[in-house]
Amino acid sequence: MDLLVLDSLPKPLQNGATIQTIMAEQILFQQGDIASTFFVVESGQVRLVRYGSDDESAILEIAEPGQGLAEISLFSDTYPCTAIADVNSRVIAYPKLLLLQAFHDYPDLAESVMVMLVQKLERVMMRLELRDIRSAHKRLLRYLRFLAQPKGQNVIQLDRPLKDIATELGLAPETLSRALTRLEREGSISRQTRQIILHQSSAA
Amino acid sequence: MDLLVLDSLPKPLQNGATIQTIMAEQILFQQGDIASTFFVVESGQVRLVRYGSDDESAILEIAEPGQGLAEISLFSDTYPCTAIADVNSRVIAYPKLLLLQAFHDYPDLAESVMVMLVQKLERVMMRLELRDIRSAHKRLLRYLRFLAQPKGQNVIQLDRPLKDIATELGLAPETLSRALTRLEREGSISRQTRQIILHQSSAA
DNA sequence: CGCATAGTTGACTACGCTCAACCCTGGTGG
DNA sequence: CCACCAGGGTTGAGCGTAGTCAACTATGCG
Numbered sequence: 001m002d003l004l005v006l007d008s009l010p011k012p013l014q015n016g017a018t019i020q021t022i023m024a025e026q027i028l029f030q031q032g033d034i035a036s037t038f039f040v041v042e043s044g045q046v047r048l049v050r051y052g053s054d055d056e057s058a059i060l061e062i063a064e065p066g067q068g069l070a071e072i073s074l075f076s077d078t079y080p081c082t083a084i085a086d087v088n089s090r091v092i093a094y095p096k097l098l099l100l101q102a103f104h105d106y107p108d109l110a111e112s113v114m115v116m117l118v119q120k121l122e123r124v125m126m127r128l129e130l131r132d133i134r135s136a137h138k139r140l141l142r143y144l145r146f147l148a149q150p151k152g153q154n155v156i157q158l159d160r161p162l163k164d165i166a167t168e169l170g171l172a173p174e175t176l177s178r179a180l181t182r183l184e185r186e187g188s189i190s191r192q193t194r195q196i197i198l199h200q201s202s203a204a
Numbered sequence: 205m206d207l208l209v210l211d212s213l214p215k216p217l218q219n220g221a222t223i224q225t226i227m228a229e230q231i232l233f234q235q236g237d238i239a240s241t242f243f244v245v246e247s248g249q250v251r252l253v254r255y256g257s258d259d260e261s262a263i264l265e266i267a268e269p270g271q272g273l274a275e276i277s278l279f280s281d282t283y284p285c286t287a288i289a290d291v292n293s294r295v296i297a298y299p300k301l302l303l304l305q306a307f308h309d310y311p312d313l314a315e316s317v318m319v320m321l322v323q324k325l326e327r328v329m330m331r332l333e334l335r336d337i338r339s340a341h342k343r344l345l346r347y348l349r350f351l352a353q354p355k356g357q358n359v360i361q362l363d364r365p366l367k368d369i370a371t372e373l374g375l376a377p378e379t380l381s382r383a384l385t386r387l388e389r390e391g392s393i394s395r396q397t398r399q400i401i402l403h404q405s406s407a408a
Numbered sequence: 409c410g411c412a413t414a415g416t417t418g419a420c421t422a423c424g425c426t427c428a429a430c431c432c433t434g435g436t437g438g
Numbered sequence: 439c440c441a442c443c444a445g446g447g448t449t450g451a452g453c454g455t456a457g458t459c460a461a462c463t464a465t466g467c468g
Contacts, residue, residue, distance in 0.1 A: 050333065052346065058333050072326050075319055080326075103315060107308035110318070114307075115279055117321040122276050122284075124328050129254065129262050131335040132374060134425085136456065142256070161414065170336060172457055177416055338457080340424070365446065376425055381448055 016098040021090050022046075028069070028083035028091065035073035037093050041065050044089020050081040059167070062086070068116055074100070127168065136171055136179040141188060143169060144198055154198040220302040225294050226250075232273070232287035232295065239277035241297050245269050248293020254285040263371070266290070272320055278304070331372065340375055340383040345392055347373060348402055358402040 019042060022028055028039065031051055039046075041063045048060040048070060060081055063069055073079050074096065103110040126146055133139040143165075147156050158165065166176040183189045190197045223246065226232055232243065235255055243250075245267045252264040252274060264285055267273055277283050278300065307314040330350055337343040347369075351360050362369065370380040387393045394401045 053349070056342075058336055060329060060333060071322055075322055100315075103318075104311035107311065107314065110311065110314045111304075111307060114314070114318055114321065117318065117325060118275055118279055121321060121325050121328065124325065124332060125264060128328060128332050128335070129264060131332070132262055134455085145257070163414065173415075174417085174458085175456055178456090181416085338423080367446070377447075378426085378449085379424055382424090385448085 016095045018093050019090055020093050021088070022085040024085055024087045024089075026085050028085065029079050031079055031082045033079050035070075035076055035079050036096050038071075038074055038096050038099055039069040039083070039091045039093055041067050041069065042090040042092050045086040046083050046089055046091065047086050048081045048083055062164070062168075067120065071117060071120065131170055136175050137182045137186075139169060139171070140176065140179045141183060144189065144196060148198050156196040156198065158194045158196065220299045222297050223294055224297050225292070226289045228289055228291045228293075230289050232289065233283050235283055235286045237283050239274075239280055239283045240300050242275075242278055242300050242303055243273040243287070243295045243297055245271050245273065246294040246296050249290040250287050250293055250295065251290050252285045252287055266368075266372075271324065275321060275324065335374055340379050341386045341390075343373060343375070344380065344383045345387060348393065348400060352402050360400040360402065362398045362400065 020028075020039075022044075028046065029035075029037070031049075043065055046063045046069060048063065049057055050060055051057045069083050069091070070079055070081055103113070130139050130143055130146075133142060144156060148154050162176055162180075163173050166173045169176065171179070180189075180191065184191060188199055190199070224232075224243075226248075232250065233239075233241070235253075247269050250267045250273060252267065253261055254264055255261050273287050273295070274283055274285055307317070334343050334347055334350075337346060348360060352358050366380055366384075367377050370377045373380065375383070384393075384395065388395060392403055394403070
């Protein structure tokens, strides 16, 4: 992406920003901590978890390379959630105050961050829109269309386990599996192993 | 809010920005239109609708005063959805290019917009988090806690019909009603007409 | 050659949706 | 002032569909 690449940063920020490596299951920051640093995933995968009052917990997001972590913390005193590495990962750490200051001096940087925010917003709204679709197979179909859209292609390569996709869609893995077979049976898609071909849209 | 108040805008933007009044059910912009203007709701209520390929439609959001409309359009060529007024409303219209330009010259403005984006992101992520809670009464309870949080109070005044809240929660009105009575029966809340008192948290 | 994990299939359960009737409030007009 | 009406809200009955638990298969890795 065009975002926050270390080399292209203004000097003062470059000096302040550091790269941290974190091991799988290691905690990067914890819900309630003072938010003095803003992180962007450089490689690996970090999950954000929120712990509720009564022992409940919710996975807010799985952040992949290029994604920021808890952007709310940019304008909030404390982190609203806990960040835990899923696998060994690397993150870029920006001192928050330095970053906010840099927005004033380097408008392009501010714009980069705005683009990042808007993209994340778009992604989250997509997920929210999907959740409004109750039936599993229709939800899945819409999701596949979303995936196909940017590429303009109707062949989709799934890079991650179906299990993960299921949780992103808010479905049980079994349900996702059945939804896939159903779409296949109805002729909306074909698939082999991890590749899905999207047929022309016809009402499900 | 501290956002984009007309009077406090830098001069060039003030000259370019205008206020538009729109009647109920009037369309402000349409999905696919060239996105040359960015709108912020000044008064009233505007809903954003996305139309899918097969006659399906989804309400993405109900924007209230202070909220921006389809911020994705800031960095996108076309609007990804249609904006329709729910009631007679007023919106502030910013020429997009002028606004983007102003970000470079007026860092505080850029920061205001970033705050707006982050707030919207927060709100959308809250809704998304809620959707991960399957059982209606637990979802409702979490929602009420969210509402109570900022005020620090545990008395909640519902300003809009339960029907609307139901759709925001992704529930049928009947289900919400039942969930309310259930929480009341279990002692988690008390309520009279449109006022809800949140009792101390105990696992549901 | 197993072992662990992902994926699939089956049977059962549970919970939210739908449809329908009913209550209750507020507003309007006779 | 009361009768009527409309809308939101509540309650009931039945259905559908996704979740859950379980067994089984397939795949990849040591």
